[in-house]
Amino acid sequence: MTDNTITLSVARYRPEQDSEPHFQDYEIPYREDWVVLDALNYIKDYVDDSVTYRWSCRMGVCGSCGTMVNGEPKLTCATFLREYYPNPVRVEPLNNFGVVRDLVVDLDDFMAKLTAVKPYIVRDDEKPVEEGEYRQTPEELAEYKQFSLCINCMLCYSACPVYGLEGGFIGPAALALAHRYNLDSRDKGNDERAHVIASSEGIWECTFVGECSVVCPKNVDPAAAIQRTKVATTQSWFKSILMPWAGR
Amino acid sequence: MERHDQSQGPKIHRPEMSPTWWLKKRSYFLFMMRELSSVFVAAFALLLLYELFLLSKGPEVYGLFQESLRRPGFILFYVVAFVFSVYHTVTWFQAAAKIQVVKLGSWTMPGWMMTAGALVAWAILSGAIAGYFLAA
Amino acid sequence: MNYKKDTTEPFWWGMFSAGGVVAALFIPIHIFIDGLAVPLGLMDGRQVGFERMHALVAHPALKVYLFVLIVMPLYHAAHRIRFSLYELGMREFRISMGVLCYGGALAATAGATYVLMKVL
Numbered sequence: 302m303t304d305n306t307i308t309l310s311v312a313r314y315r316p317e318q319d320s321e322p323h324f325q326d327y328e329i330p331y332r333e334d335w336v337v338l339d340a341l342n343y344i345k346d347y348v349d350d351s352v353t354y355r356w357s358c359r360m361g362v363c364g365s366c367g368t369m370v371n372g373e374p375k376l377t378c379a380t381f382l383r384e385y386y387p388n389p390v391r392v393e394p395l396n397n398f399g400v401v402r403d404l405v406v407d408l409d410d411f412m413a414k415l416t417a418v419k420p421y422i423v424r425d426d427e428k429p430v431e432e433g434e435y436r437q438t439p440e441e442l443a444e445y446k447q448f449s450l451c452i453n454c455m456l457c458y459s460a461c462p463v464y465g466l467e468g469g470f471i472g473p474a475a476l477a478l479a480h481r482y483n484l485d486s487r488d489k490g491n492d493e494r495a496h497v498i499a500s501s502e503g504i505w506e507c508t509f510v511g512e513c514s515v516v517c518p519k520n521v522d523p524a525a526a527i528q529r530t531k532v533a534t535t536q537s538w539f540k541s542i543l544m545p546w547a548g549r
Numbered sequence: 550m551e552r553h554d555q556s557q558g559p560k561i562h563r564p565e566m567s568p569t570w571w572l573k574k575r576s577y578f579l580f581m582m583r584e585l586s587s588v589f590v591a592a593f594a595l596l597l598l599y600e601l602f603l604l605s606k607g608p609e610v611y612g613l614f615q616e617s618l619r620r621p622g623f624i625l626f627y628v629v630a631f632v633f634s635v636y637h638t639v640t641w642f643q644a645a646a647k648i649q650v651v652k653l654g655s656w657t658m659p660g661w662m663m664t665a666g667a668l669v670a671w672a673i674l675s676g677a678i679a680g681y682f683l684a685a
Numbered sequence: 686m687n688y689k690k691d692t693t694e695p696f697w698w699g700m701f702s703a704g705g706v707v708a709a710l711f712i713p714i715h716i717f718i719d720g721l722a723v724p725l726g727l728m729d730g731r732q733v734g735f736e737r738m739h740a741l742v743a744h745p746a747l748k749v750y751l752f753v754l755i756v757m758p759l760y761h762a763a764h765r766i767r768f769s770l771y772e773l774g775m776r777e778f779r780i781s782m783g784v785l786c787y788g789g790a791l792a793a794t795a796g797a798t799y800v801l802m803k804v805l
Contacts, residue, residue, distance in 0.1 A: 314562055316559040316560045316561070316562070317559070321562075322562060372574075397566075399561040399562065399563045400561060400562040400563075400564075401559065401561055402559070407561050413686065417686065417688065462566065462570055462571070462577060462772065463772070465566040465570070466566055466570075466771070466772060466776070467771075469686075495690055496688050496689060496690040497688040499690050499691060499694075499695075500688040500689055500690060500691055501689075501691045501694065502686075502688060503688070503691075505691055505694040505698065508580075508584070508765075508768045508769075508772065509644060510576075510577065510580045511576075511580070511644075511647075512576055512577070512580075514647075515576065522647075524647065525647050525648060528644075528647070528648040529648055531698055532648060532702075534695055535695040535698050535699045535702070538692075538695030538696065538699070539695070539696075539699060568773055568774030571772070571773075581769070581772075584765045584766075584768070584769045584772075585769070587708070587758075587761055587762035587765040587766060588762060588766065590708045590712050590758045590761070590762055591758060591759055591761075591762035591763075591766075593712065593715070593716050593719075593720075594712075594754070594755045594756075594758045594759055594762075594793075595755075595759075595793065597715065597719065597751075597754070597755055598755050598793065598796060598797055598800060600719070601742070601751065601755075601800050601801070601805065602800045602804065604735070604738055604739060604742065604805060605800070605804035605805050607735075608735040608736075611735045611738075612734075612735060615723070615730065615733075615734070618719075618720060618723070618724040619724045619725075623720065623724065624720070624721070624724060624725070626720070627716060627719075627720025627721050627724075628721065630716050630720065631713060631716045631717055631720070631721060634708070634712045634713040634716050635713050637705075637708055637709055637712070638708075638709040638710070638712075638713055641705050641706070641708075641709040642709065670710075671709065671710055674710055674711070674714075675713065675714035675717075678711070678714045678715070678718075679714055679717075679718060679722075682718055682728075682732055682733060683728065683729075683732060684732075
């Protein structure tokens with residue numbers, strides 16, 4: 302134990318009283334094994350219970366604690382204070398999202414986009430439960446596994462300037478999840494997703510800045526998923542023009 | 550600039566991105582330089598087309614243009630364009646390695662190896678082109 | 686939100702990609718030969734002088750090569766410039782930017798066809 306302290310600069314926005322967000326500084330004890338979320342919880346419990354933020358699992362699985370830490374999108378549960386100490390830590394709501402209160406951002410837009418790409422297994426016809434599960438080989442699983450690790454933390458949206466500039470963009474996580482289901486051997490939903498993914502709000506909006514994949518805490522690599530979808534869509538487009546008899 | 554959504558419920562604060570967003574982070578800046586490289590590549594392509602057009606105008610006109618390429622302004626342009634075109638080549642092969650998956654059996658070729666391979670191919674090709682024009 | 690499959694983007698993106706490959710593989714050495722090696726005297730000027738170039742360009746294979754070398758990178762650039770202008774804040778002219786950028790590439794293609802087929 303030491304008596305060292307660290308300053309947390311927390312963005313505050315209380316819509317009933319603030320017209321603009323502003324920073325509030327909290328000087329709190331510094332512990333080497335604390336993550337930013339521990340510091341926020343300390344503030345909430347002992348200093349100022351009005352600070353509002355989301356969190357749940359504390360172990361990088363639930364995806365609810367995404368926050369800008371010194372300008373970088375991070376999970377507060379996986380970002381240690383010691384990476385910044387003795388410098389102050391600046392905590393802000395995720396970039397590119399509407400701010401509801403303090404560090405809490407508006408999820409509605411992301412949820413609508415997630416729903417639009419049908420991130421679940423689509424079947425032409427469901428077989429009865431008695432016939433058992435849809436089986437898959439390890440190789441078939443390996444095809445999409447990386448893209449299935451997304452925890453919907455939205456750090457990728459926060460890092461994506463295209464999403465920041467054009468709010469209509471379906472965005473990295475949703476497009477990566479669409480790719481994940483399109484690659485799944487059990488899924489038959491390719492066509493149902495195509496008009497969403499290959500719309501002008503979908504893959505074509507992306508200019509491959511690549512930051513989504515850099516900030517992803519689960520190494521999902523949404524940028525690769527989007528570019529691969531572009532390649533596949535372009536190939537089938539040229540094929541349909543050059544060989545119309547070959548079917549869609 | 551800010552706007553507030555007050556249609557229903559609590560007002561949500563929606564900050565807007567400034568047009569200088571790409572100056573605020575190194576990776577965003579490098580992205581913009583990558584995109585800018587295409588301007589220099591296009592400018593060179595158009596200049597080359599103009600040069601071919603002059604080739605049709607006979608030896609004097611073409612010779613005069615060749616002569617003018619020695620001017621410092623042109624040299625500066627070509628130095629900058631060359632740097633940007635090489636930056637395009639490097640970033641293009643880095644990007645391609647992230648998109649294309651090359652598998653040999655169960656072994657997946659790492660991205661750096663693909664980029665390195667493409668750069669070697671580029672160097673050989675460049676040498677061959679230079680050789681073609683150098684051969685008298 | 687009603688999404689609709691975009692039927693033109695695959696074409697422009699395909700041209701952008703193909704152009705990007707051509708630009709990556711061929712453009713740097715041509716910039717070097719044309720703009721640096723010869724003017725700075727690293728290379729004999731006669732090798733890209735009138736007589737030799739005129740003779741070389743007469744060959745159809747080199748015509749095709751030069752056509753691809755000039756035209757494809759322009760489609761690559763048109764695509765990148767179109768999106769970059771938007772990303773730099775010119776958001777009101779979204780549609781006209783596409784027309785301007787791709788239209789420019791198409792016009793240059795016509796120009797290159799004219800120069801290579803008719804003039805030379």
